[in-house]
Amino acid sequence: MYFQNKLVWITGASSGIGEYLAYALNEEGARLVLSSRKTEELERVRSRCKNPDTVCVIPLDVSDQDAIPKAVEEVISSFGAIDILINNAGISQRELALGTQLSVDRQIMDVNYFGTIALTKAVAPHMQTRRTGQIVVISSVMGKFGAPYRSAYAASKHALHGFFDSLRAELYPDGIRVSLICPGYVHTNVTINALRGDGSPNSVMAESTKGGFPPDVFAKKALRVIKKHKREAIIAKKEGLAVLINRFAPAIFARIARNLKLK
Numbered sequence: 001m002y003f004q005n006k007l008v009w010i011t012g013a014s015s016g017i018g019e020y021l022a023y024a025l026n027e028e029g030a031r032l033v034l035s036s037r038k039t040e041e042l043e044r045v046r047s048r049c050k051n052p053d054t055v056c057v058i059p060l061d062v063s064d065q066d067a068i069p070k071a072v073e074e075v076i077s078s079f080g081a082i083d084i085l086i087n088n089a090g091i092s093q094r095e096l097a098l099g100t101q102l103s104v105d106r107q108i109m110d111v112n113y114f115g116t117i118a119l120t121k122a123v124a125p126h127m128q129t130r131r132t133g134q135i136v137v138i139s140s141v142m143g144k145f146g147a148p149y150r151s152a153y154a155a156s157k158h159a160l161h162g163f164f165d166s167l168r169a170e171l172y173p174d175g176i177r178v179s180l181i182c183p184g185y186v187h188t189n190v191t192i193n194a195l196r197g198d199g200s201p202n203s204v205m206a207e208s209t210k211g212g213f214p215p216d217v218f219a220k221k222a223l224r225v226i227k228k229h230k231r232e233a234i235i236a237k238k239e240g241l242a243v244l245i246n247r248f249a250p251a252i253f254a255r256i257a258r259n260l261k262l263k
């Protein structure tokens with residue numbers, strides 16, 4: 001019953017994790033706002049939800065900071081309040097640091113970090129007024145360590161932890177709770193949509209991603225984390241061990257990282 005009638009805004013809802021969070025949340029009675037850049041894909045997701053009448057599509061490119069205030073106004077004027085914001089939109093990377101053009105580093109930061117914090121800064125004051133709300137961020141295990149071919153991606157996800165750990169403390173007295181969820185491999189299009197060093201799409205489905213959690217299974221686990229207001233959660237198979245090794249034996253992890261084949 002936790003999600004019954006709650007208004008949940010999901011970014012990156014046209015595909016993968018965001019898409020399956022939408023199905024799972026709508027199944028549990030949540031009303032949804034689905035956002036991303038591809039309107040047709042969002043409509044496809046809406047039509048596949050259990051109760052499409054309770055689902056609204058609002059296209060939004062989170063890296064377009066001028067578009068954010070208008071989108072927030074539209075959600076507030078249509079629904080009155082946002083109970084849960086799920087910042088899920090993101091893009092990954094498949095290139096060595098020195099082979100990645102600076103414009104691509106910026107693009108990844110613009111979507112994964114600045115897009116996420118810009119939307120959060122626009123939504124959180126509405127939650128403050130009501131003295132309730134939840135902000136959820138889909139980070140990554142790459143938010144907890146760095147590895148070859150992921151420099152910009154890992155940097156963007158690490159930045160989210162710094163920002164949202166701070167914000168969690170600041171918004172606690174207002175009754176707002178912040179959860180950072182760090183997925184390991186989830187079988188989505190993330191590696192196909194990942195950027196190469198010149199900004200072109202990787203267009204390859206990685207075997208590791210194929211072997212990850214199916215997105216519906218991941219979504220159910222994520223809903224449990226959100227319900228419990230967990231501060232941070234790793235949802236991963238054995239790749240989650242890397243987070244523990246990096247935390248408790250960083251010198252050993254540094255040696256392992258050199259040999260990781262993540263291309």
Ligand SMILES: NC(=O)c1ccc[n+]([C@@H]2O[C@H](COP(=O)([O-])OP(=O)(O)OC[C@H]3O[C@@H](n4cnc5c(N)ncnc54)[C@H](OP(=O)(O)O)[C@@H]3O)[C@@H](O)[C@H]2O)c1
Nearest residue numbers: 012014015016017036037038061062089090186188189190
């Ligand atoms: N799958 C994994 O193994 C994995 C592991 C760790 C973390 N994650 C994280 O999980 C999140 C979701 O990724 P996914 O695996 O579901 O990959 P995905 O299938 O590629 O989905 C990415 C979503 O982000 C949206 N998006 C991309 N750029 C956007 C922008 N500028 N503005 C708004 N939306 C944008 C895409 O929609 P449009 O193209 O329609 O804009 C799409 O809905 C990401 O933050 C990713 O870093 C995934």
